[in-house]
Amino acid sequence: MISIIIPTLNEEGYLPQLLESIHKQRFKDMEIIVADAGSKDRTAEIARAHGCKVSKGGLPGKGRNEGAKVAKGEILFFIDADATLPSHFLERFLREFDRRKLDVAGCAMKFPSKKKIFRIFEKMFTLYFKATSRFYPHASNCIVIRRELHEKIGGFDETMKLGEDFFYVRAAAKQGRFGFIPSLYFYGSPRRAEEDMKKIMIQYFLAELYMMF
Numbered sequence: 001m002i003s004i005i006i007p008t009l010n011e012e013g014y015l016p017q018l019l020e021s022i023h024k025q026r027f028k029d030m031e032i033i034v035a036d037a038g039s040k041d042r043t044a045e046i047a048r049a050h051g052c053k054v055s056k057g058g059l060p061g062k063g064r065n066e067g068a069k070v071a072k073g074e075i076l077f078f079i080d081a082d083a084t085l086p087s088h089f090l091e092r093f094l095r096e097f098d099r100r101k102l103d104v105a106g107c108a109m110k111f112p113s114k115k116k117i118f119r120i121f122e123k124m125f126t127l128y129f130k131a132t133s134r135f136y137p138h139a140s141n142c143i144v145i146r147r148e149l150h151e152k153i154g155g156f157d158e159t160m161k162l163g164e165d166f167f168y169v170r171a172a173a174k175q176g177r178f179g180f181i182p183s184l185y186f187y188g189s190p191r192r193a194e195e196d197m198k199k200i201m202i203q204y205f206l207a208e209l210y211m212m213f
Contacts, residue, residue, distance in 0.1 A: 003073030007063025061156035103176025106139020
């Protein structure tokens with residue numbers, strides 16, 4: 001079984017799209033856990049209406065850890081609430097995950113936007129993550145890991161507000177086999193980048209420097 005864990009905070013506008021894309025997957029041996037950080041909107045209500053477990057949450061790192069605590073699956077799949085999955089994504093991802101005998105993995109990301117800047121960002125994202133996968137692994141917004149490895153590294157750093165997924169993947173890659181799968185992709189939301197693309201890029205650049213040094 002795979003446990004899909006989604007950290008949320010006031011995500012009633014995005015969560016339904018993700019849940020619908022999950023329910024359309026052919027792969028059915030799964031459970032969905034929404035780790036909610038006290039939403040004031042209908043997030044928890046929407047999650048329960050879609051048959052999800054609802055656990056307590058917090059910052060993204062804490063939410064993912066809390067979701068993992070109540071998960072039953074041997075494979076954990078962490079995905080952001082504002083993402084969506086293409087058809088057959090889970091089936092194809094897990095097939096490649098098993099074929100390559102991976103313990104933790106990420107994949108490419110695309111944006112549902114026609115703006116040229118997002119096409120450029122997608123290519124940069126994929127090229128950088130692919131080029132560094134063997135010596136400086138990255139995965140963001142969408143991470144698949146074996147439960148045993150998640151527990152071995154102590155989960156996500158709950159004190160971090162940015163880049164906690166990068167730290168998590170690097171720690172996991174030191175204890176298990178990491179793989180980046182460029183042939184598969186999920187859809188990420190452009191909402192943060194549309195608010196301030198320059199700010200987002202600077203923040204992640206500084207996060208990269210922090211991790212390096």
